[in-house]
Amino acid sequence: DVYLVESGGGLIQPGRSLRLSCTASGFTFGDYAMSWVRQAPGKGLEWVSLIRSKGYGGTTQYAASVKGRFTISRDDSKSIAYLQMDSLKTEDTAVYYCTREPLFDLWGQGTLVTVSS
Amino acid sequence: DIVMTQTPLSLSVTPGQPASISCKSSQSLLQSDGKTYLYWYLQKPGQSPQLLIYDVSSRLSGVPDRFSGSGSGTDFTLKISRVEAEDVGVYHCLQGRSLPWTFGQGTKMEIK
Numbered sequence: 001d002v003y004l005v006e007s008g009g010g011l012i013q014p015g016r017s018l019r020l021s022c023t024a025s026g027f028t029f030g031d032y033a034m035s036w037v038r039q040a041p042g043k044g045l046e047w048v049s050l051i052r053s054k055g056y057g058g059t060t061q062y063a064a065s066v067k068g069r070f071t072i073s074r075d076d077s078k079s080i081a082y083l084q085m086d087s088l089k090t091e092d093t094a095v096y097y098c099t100r101e102p103l104f105d106l107w108g109q110g111t112l113v114t115v116s117s
Numbered sequence: 118d119i120v121m122t123q124t125p126l127s128l129s130v131t132p133g134q135p136a137s138i139s140c141k142s143s144q145s146l147l148q149s150d151g152k153t154y155l156y157w158y159l160q161k162p163g164q165s166p167q168l169l170i171y172d173v174s175s176r177l178s179g180v181p182d183r184f185s186g187s188g189s190g191t192d193f194t195l196k197i198s199r200v201e202a203e204d205v206g207v208y209h210c211l212q213g214r215s216l217p218w219t220f221g222q223g224t225k226m227e228i229k
Contacts, residue, residue, distance in 0.1 A: 035218070045166065045209055047218040063217050097165055102213060104156065105177065107165040 002026035002106060004098050009111030012088055020083040020111060022098030030054060030076035033101035036083050038094035039110075046094075050101065051081060066092075088115045119144050119212050123221035131229045136197040138224045140210035145190045147214075154213035157186055157195045160223075161206040170195065202228050 008020040022034065033056065036048040049072040050061040060072050071084040081098055095110040120143040130136045146153045157170040168177050170186035173193060183198040197204060205228050210221040 044223045045160075045211075045220040047220070050216070050218075061216050103168055103171050103177075104158070104166070104211065105168045105171075107167070110165055 004100070004106055004108035006096060006098055006108040006111040009096065009113045011114045011116065013117050014088060014090055014115055016088055017084070017086045018088060018113060020085065020096055020098075020113070022081040022083075022108060024079040024081070024100075027100075027106075029074075029079035034072075034074065034081040035099050035101055035104070036072065036081075037097045037099055037104075038092075038113075039097070040091075040094040043094075048096070049083060085113070088113075090115050118217055119146075119215060119219050121210055121212055121219050121221040123208075123210055123224050125224060126222060127225045127227070129227045129229050130197075130200045132202060133199050136200050136204075136226060138195045138208050138210075138226075140188075140193045140195070140221050142191045142193075142212055142214075144214070146193075146212050147190060153189060155186075155188070155193050156211040156213060157184075158209045158211065159204070159206050160209065161203075164206075166209060200226075200228065204228075 005023045012018050033052045035050045038046050038048050051072045051074050052059050069087045073082045093115045095112050097110045098108050100106040122141045124139045146155050153173045155173045158166040160166040169180050169184050174186040185196050187194050207223045207225050209223050
């Protein structure tokens with residue numbers, strides 16, 4: 001089976017850091033770019049970050065709302081994508097999904113991040 | 118950034134009746150490679166989004182043929198020919214023309 005599983009979410013205080021993981025299975029992870037998308041409670045979907053495959057330089061992109069605070073990375077040997085989230089704000093509270101580019105045809109179940117004091 | 122505007126934001130449909138959702142982009146989604154990067158997703162209650170349509174009108178394998186996508190440039194439409202109870206949820210459009218990728222606000226569809 002082909003699937004993605006996110007982990008690492010939880011309750012965190014403003015200003016602290018959290019690292020999310022996205023573990024892939026059933027496909028050649030290294031061949032694909034991966035993105036993180038989030039959904040605040042009761043809101044729509046917001047693209048957060050992208051990491052291209054090593055074949056395309058492994059370059060990264062970020063939404064303006066997280067640039068300078070979040071860092072995306074990948075470990076193709078483990079089929080894992082990461083999202084390091086620093087200086088968290090209350091407005092970062094959301095379910096975070098990882099998804100496979102370019103079609104966003106595969107999504108994980110999401111992991112909830114709650115930023116609150 | 119490309120702004121994606123969906124209408125309506127909610128609709129209630131009787132089973133067996135058609136439904137239509139519009140998605141308009143603030144810029145053309147036609148890329149220099151000739152493709153138009155517009156996608157449709159359905160997020161069923163309590164679930165992750167699932168891809169229905171890519172490149173405006175290509176249905177993902179396994180998606181029922183009652184779902185169809187159309188449009189060009191900046192105006193796009195998702196149509197469901199005969200709504201079924203399992204089609205309930207929030208429909209999202211997404212542009213993949215230029216970063217940052219942007220979604221519409223979502224259209225919540227309920228069954229009467």
